[in-house]
Amino acid sequence: MTLLTVQNLSVSFKNSQGQYIPAVSDVSFDVNASEILGVVGESGSGKSVTALSILKLLPYPKAIHSPESKIFYNGVNLLSCSENALNKIRGKEISYIFQEPMSSLNPLHPIGKQLIESIKIHSKINNKEAYLKAVNLLKLVEISNPEERMKSYPYELSGGQRQRVMIAMAISNRPRLLIADEPTTALDVTIQDQIIKLLMKLCKEMSMAMIFISHNLRLVERIADKICVMQKGKIVEQGMTQSVFLKPHHSYTKLLLKSLTMQPKFFKLQEDTLLNALNLTVVYPLKKNLWGRVTESLKALNGVNLQLYTGETLGIVGESGSGKTTLGMCLADLCSYEGSIELEEKNIKYFNPLNLRKKIQIIFQDPYNSLNPRMTIEQIVGEGLTVFEPDLNKYERHQRVVELLQEVELTEDDGYKYPHEFSGGQRQRVAIARALAINPEILILDEPTSALDVTIQKQILELLLKLQKEKNLSYIFISHDIQAVKTMADRIAVMKNGEIVEIASAGEILSSPQQPYTKRLIEASLI
Secondary structure (H helix, E strand, O other): OOEEEEEEEEEEEEOOOOOEEEEEEEEEEEEEOHHHHHHHOOOOOOOHHHHHHOOOOOOOEEEEEEEEEEEEEEEEEEEEEHHHHHHHHHOOEEEEHHHHHHHHOOOOOHHHHHHHHHHHHHHHOOOOHHHHHHHHHHOOOOOOHHHOOOOOOOHHHHHHHHHHHHHHHHHOOOOEEEEEEEEOOOOOOHHHHHHHHHHHHHHHHHHEEEEEEEEHHHHHHHHHOOEEEOOOEEEEEEEEEHHHHHHHOOHHHHHHHHHHOOOOOOOOOOOOOEEEEEEEEEEEEEEOOOOOOOOEEEEEEEEEEEEEOOOOOOEEEOOOOOOHHHHHHOOOOOOOOEEEEEEEOHHHHOOOHHHHHHHEEEEOHHHHHHOOOOOHHHHHHHHHHHOOOOOOOHHHHHHHHHHHHHHOOOHHHHHHHHHHHHOOHHHHHHHHHHOOOOOOEEEEEEOOOOOOOOHHHHHHHHHHHHHHHOOEEEEEEOOOOOOHHHHOOOEEEEEEEOEEEEEEHHHHHHHOOOHHHHHHHHHHHHH
């Protein structure tokens, strides 16, 4: 039985000049009862705009639909419904899980209060009954100690727990259709696996249909019965999931699937030790008493030892909170630590800070936050040259910046733009160019592709491999994405609770992991 029908949906947005720019064009699909529809495509393809249109959550009147656009639910065109009529459907008949739960949950109220509110909007029950229902919902989404968690604020929960709370709110009134918009994007592979299993279980138990939006094709292949592939606001291919994955027809679908099949990099290891870390320990104070004495602390790193060889890539993997980023910050000498780090057999504490920066550069996870929004790309990339090569005149510095931009496959014209004018992948290329400007020996890459679409991820990884080969760079590649690490790493170190629990060649780790934790990470990454 057809539950939802989208017919000829077109959406345009009014820009600052008063012109309407099309975002979605002539999109049509059906969702049957108890069916899971996967919607895939890169950022900007129109996935979220399509989903938000179903419940009319777009910024009207800035957004408009074409006269031909229709969305039928139970025979009623939702685009023609009044706000009052839609409010009876929103959250009760059709629920929505947004991409970033921290932005969707109110930081000023405990999650219990927010959950009870979502229940009482559509149910005429008293506070005690609503409280008991909220606790049962938290149990249903597998949150431990639900009575205690009812008192917690969003910031006190992990990303996976916050997403579970959002799922609990979405299913609180047993909707017939759940729209999940990138619900696992920022989560570790093991947490992603848990959330996917939970959603599939809930759909089955509640006979609930779901529209699952993602740019992660592996997740969609696992969860969806049918699939729609979107590109530039249009559906370019749709059908049963297995049919589309086994025999894609459209060139864009083939490109997306090809992006999943990068070859692993198993190179012969070099024996020249470039960097040697010994017994690295980092302790963060959490609480102090009245006299300033630390009463509670967190050991973020606990006696970590590792070596980096010349020209190799050492992958660092583990869940959030395992100590990956703290280790990277230590190796770049950007945080306090106990132990020692030797670069070319010399303790980095004895390096002149400028000389150390010239040898080790770091590329952060979110390039938008690490690029100065008030500076042009030429100024950002050329800033290091101003410090480390002050003898260059203005023309020589400009030419060097142009060369760097071309190395990362950007153009001279891009140098005159600002960070906000670029996509996520382009901003990451700028960050790479900036790091390369002073010819470092080591690049520390902290989750450099985690926020990028699958095709852009592949482009960035291929670029990094090319640059490494051309410049004989050594990489510390930090990620929770085992597939990305598989593409990049010669060796892999697995971190858990501030310790390296396993380290070996990439081939050994991926084919014969010794630790149960490593096995669990690898199994979760194959979903």
